[in-house]
Amino acid sequence: MNKRNNPFKLLLLLITIGILLFNSEISYGQTTSFYGTNKIQSNGFTGALYEVKIDRDRNLTFVKIQQIPTKNLKRLNTVTPSFNTKIKSGNYEAEYLGVLQNDGTYRSSSCSDNWGWDNAKTGQSYFVTYIFNGAIPPGLTDFSLIDAGSYSGCRGYGFSNYTLNNPDNHPKTNLSEYTLKQKVDEQNDGIVGIYEPFDKSGYKLGCIKDGQTYKLVYLSYGGTYMSWWKVGDVKAVLRPSATTGIFKGDWYMGNKSLNSDIYVTFSGTTMEIIINGEKNGYLKMYPTNTNSFASGSQKSSGTGFAISSNGYIVTNYHVIEDAKSIEVKGINGNFSKKLSAKVIVSDERNDLAIIKINDPYFTSLGTIPYTFRQGIADVGENVFVLGYPMISSMGEEIKLTNGIVSSKTGFKGDVSQYQISAPVQPGNSGGPLFDKNGNLIGIVSAKHSLAENAGYAIKVSYLKSLIDLLPQTINQPTSNTLNGKALTEQVKIASNYIYMIVVNDK
Numbered sequence: 001m002n003k004r005n006n007p008f009k010l011l012l013l014l015i016t017i018g019i020l021l022f023n024s025e026i027s028y029g030q031t032t033s034f035y036g037t038n039k040i041q042s043n044g045f046t047g048a049l050y051e052v053k054i055d056r057d058r059n060l061t062f063v064k065i066q067q068i069p070t071k072n073l074k075r076l077n078t079v080t081p082s083f084n085t086k087i088k089s090g091n092y093e094a095e096y097l098g099v100l101q102n103d104g105t106y107r108s109s110s111c112s113d114n115w116g117w118d119n120a121k122t123g124q125s126y127f128v129t130y131i132f133n134g135a136i137p138p139g140l141t142d143f144s145l146i147d148a149g150s151y152s153g154c155r156g157y158g159f160s161n162y163t164l165n166n167p168d169n170h171p172k173t174n175l176s177e178y179t180l181k182q183k184v185d186e187q188n189d190g191i192v193g194i195y196e197p198f199d200k201s202g203y204k205l206g207c208i209k210d211g212q213t214y215k216l217v218y219l220s221y222g223g224t225y226m227s228w229w230k231v232g233d234v235k236a237v238l239r240p241s242a243t244t245g246i247f248k249g250d251w252y253m254g255n256k257s258l259n260s261d262i263y264v265t266f267s268g269t270t271m272e273i274i275i276n277g278e279k280n281g282y283l284k285m286y287p288t289n290t291n292s293f294a295s296g297s298q299k300s301s302g303t304g305f306a307i308s309s310n311g312y313i314v315t316n317y318h319v320i321e322d323a324k325s326i327e328v329k330g331i332n333g334n335f336s337k338k339l340s341a342k343v344i345v346s347d348e349r350n351d352l353a354i355i356k357i358n359d360p361y362f363t364s365l366g367t368i369p370y371t372f373r374q375g376i377a378d379v380g381e382n383v384f385v386l387g388y389p390m391i392s393s394m395g396e397e398i399k400l401t402n403g404i405v406s407s408k409t410g411f412k413g414d415v416s417q418y419q420i421s422a423p424v425q426p427g428n429s430g431g432p433l434f435d436k437n438g439n440l441i442g443i444v445s446a447k448h449s450l451a452e453n454a455g456y457a458i459k460v461s462y463l464k465s466l467i468d469l470l471p472q473t474i475n476q477p478t479s480n481t482l483n484g485k486a487l488t489e490q491v492k493i494a495s496n497y498i499y500m501i502v503v504n505d506k
Helices: 007-022 177-187 460-467 487-497
Strands: 029-033 039-041 047-053 058-069 074-079 085-089 092-100 116-120 126-132 142-147 157-164 195-197 203-210 214-221 234-240 245-253 258-267 270-275 276-287 301-308 313-316 327-330 334-347 352-357 382-387 399-407 417-420 434-437 442-445 455-460 498-504
Touching: 047 157, 058 074, 058 092, 085 126, 177 195, 177 203, 177 214, 203 234, 234 258, 301 382, 313 498, 327 352, 334 460, 334 498, 352 460, 382 442, 382 487, 399 487, 417 442, 434 487, 442 460, 455 460, 487 498
Parallel strands: none
Antiparallel strands: 029 047, 039 047, 047 058, 058 126, 074 116, 085 092, 085 142, 092 126, 142 157, 195 203, 195 276, 203 214, 214 234, 234 245, 245 258, 258 270, 270 276, 301 313, 301 498, 313 352, 327 334, 327 498, 334 352, 382 399, 382 434, 399 417, 417 455, 434 442, 442 455
């Protein structure tokens, strides 16, 4: 095509375009030829969809249009799309970039451009190739070219209800979320599991081991629906590096084009994916015994606190989950003696459990010195946490941290939780969260591993609902003797009712 090209230049240009379209330098993922079967009649020529080529390497789609004069024309202008042109396949869309040039690049072009051929002959084919900014994902076979036109009335071709030869050759695992969990249970090495994004619009991914590599498996997506992604599709293949926990991998982008320059790091219960310099964080959600308060691949201890004198203690569900035996240390300040306990009622969804000491040597926990807060705490309120974090390195003395209520909602906007700035660590699970007056307002449950001093606590109202399910009525605390005292005094008094929960034979 040209603006008033002479015949020699026209011939050279047509040869060049033909070479560019079919030589091996352009790697197309899939080609569908229509050969201009269905022609649109226009003034002096016909137009037809001739070919669609999907270039997955360059993440482009090429749409080749054929124009044939129905009479000899001194000038045949190509039908150029308006800027409001797109291709559509399923719910996938890609926008018009421009027209292919003879050097293999594209140039922006609009309807007002006078591009075409001089001295066009009757019955001879003339081709123009449009370029769109995305490769149609594998498995999508319906195709339409849509030109919405411009404000000036400019409008190009429109083709609908064409079928592409575009098989779904994307790598798959054929795993459902259920069978993936089974494989994770078999392979559990601290890395495999199910991860959810900190960004709600991201991918939910499973991670499984495959020989010396790991695979990330697509489970769901929180953003715009992408019909071409199916549960069990491979999202990435991770290759180990010389540094433990750091992998380089092949990542399939949203339209399933391949990006071979991504990095993935695993640290405790989090996964971070770095694509083109952009970081995305994920939190491990399964197995639950490898959450952010696990020590290694199994739980060993957590924190609990008394809610009645006759031995009822609150902790997190994930602390006692699947426990074969539970022991409580610190009753009446005695850490050399452990008393046995059993689970009475639990709430896996809200990560709460109530256990009861059933040891023959147990007598009483005494009068509970704190009460349950009525109503929701406000953002900015001072709070403090007591618990037994990281006892293997920090010892068995109770630890105090304090801060404020950062948000009335927790991880990913969970309304059952507060976000707090008081630092928490593995072992704080199940510990109490108090307001400045010593009222119990929450139960510590998790921390955000990719943020400084961002922890989460379950609101006490959810504990109240669980207490209602106990098989017997308990003598809940009725008076708050912590109120009005300095923090040091509050800690001294409350510490006698906060215990180390030891879980054995996980």
